[in-house]
Amino acid sequence: MGFCFGVKRALTLVERAAAQHQELRTLGAVVHNRQVVARLESLGVRPARSLDEVASGAVAVPSHGAPPEVFAEVESRGLQLVDATCPMVKAAQKQARQLADDGFQVAVFGDPGHSEVKGVVAWARGRAVVVSDDADLARLAPSRKLAVLSQTTQSLAAFQRLVTRIIEQKLATSSQIVVHNTICNATSERQLAALELARQVDAMVVIGGRDSANTRHLAELCGGVGVPTRQVEGEDELEAEWLADCRKVGVTAGASTPDWIIEKVLERIRSLAH
Numbered sequence: 001m002g003f004c005f006g007v008k009r010a011l012t013l014v015e016r017a018a019a020q021h022q023e024l025r026t027l028g029a030v031v032h033n034r035q036v037v038a039r040l041e042s043l044g045v046r047p048a049r050s051l052d053e054v055a056s057g058a059v060a061v062p063s064h065g066a067p068p069e070v071f072a073e074v075e076s077r078g079l080q081l082v083d084a085t086c087p088m089v090k091a092a093q094k095q096a097r098q099l100a101d102d103g104f105q106v107a108v109f110g111d112p113g114h115s116e117v118k119g120v121v122a123w124a125r126g127r128a129v130v131v132s133d134d135a136d137l138a139r140l141a142p143s144r145k146l147a148v149l150s151q152t153t154q155s156l157a158a159f160q161r162l163v164t165r166i167i168e169q170k171l172a173t174s175s176q177i178v179v180h181n182t183i184c185n186a187t188s189e190r191q192l193a194a195l196e197l198a199r200q201v202d203a204m205v206v207i208g209g210r211d212s213a214n215t216r217h218l219a220e221l222c223g224g225v226g227v228p229t230r231q232v233e234g235e236d237e238l239e240a241e242w243l244a245d246c247r248k249v250g251v252t253a254g255a256s257t258p259d260w261i262i263e264k265v266l267e268r269i270r271s272l273a274h
C-alpha cells in the first residue's frame, strides 16, 4: 500500500523543481491527495486550474498527464515545463496515438471525468471514445479496427468483463479487435493484495483521497467481497463505533496516500484495540 513509483517520481520532480524555480505551479493537483497537495503548498507550490493562471515561471504536468495541446501551450507561453506524467500514463497516451494513427477506433475504459482519461483521449487525435458502461458500449460505432485500452488505475476484473462484452458485441463487425492492458502493475498488485486481505478480516479500512481513482477502486473491490469497508482520508474520519465489534481489521491505502497518513490511521486503530 501507499505511494507507487509514479507518485514518488512525480513528487521528487516537483520538489526538485520547487528548489530551482522561484515560481512553480502544478496543473491541477499533482497527485490526488489533499494532504500531499497541502504539503507542496507549504513549499510554495500551488495548483493552477488552467494555464491562464500561470503568468510566468514553471508549470508541472501532474502524474495523471495532460492533453498534447497543454505541452504546446506551455512552450508557446514561454513557461518552463516540469513533466511529472507517470511513465505508465505516458505509455497509454503513446499507444492511443499510435493506434489512432494506424486507423483504429480506440475505446478507453475509464471514468470520463478523470483527467488521465481526458488526456489519453486527447492524444488519440479525435479517434477515441470513453467506455465506462454497457450504455457507452452500445453507442460505440461499428469499426473494422477496434482497440481497447484502460485507465491505468481501473479494476482489472472490470476491464476483463468489458473486454469480454466488446468481443461478444463487436466481433461480428470488426476484422481486428486489439486489447492493450494499460492498467499499471502498482494498481493490479495493490488490488490483488487488498482482495486477499479483505477475505481474512472483519472490516477493511482503505486510506486515500476521495478524488483518487485507484483508492476508490480498492474500496469498491473490498466491499465487493462482502466485508464492511470504509474509505477514510485521515485518522479523524475513523469512528470508534464502526470498529467496535471487529476482531481483525485490514488496512490498505491508495497509490497517492503518504506513509505519514497511513501511520496516523494505524495508530488510531491500535488505540481502539481492546
Ligand code: F3S
Residues within 6 Å of the ligand: 004, 005, 006, 007, 063, 086, 087, 088, 089, 152, 153, 184, 185, 186, 187, 214, 255
Ligand atoms: Fe503511475 Fe500507476 Fe502510480 S499509473 S502514478 S504507477 S498508480
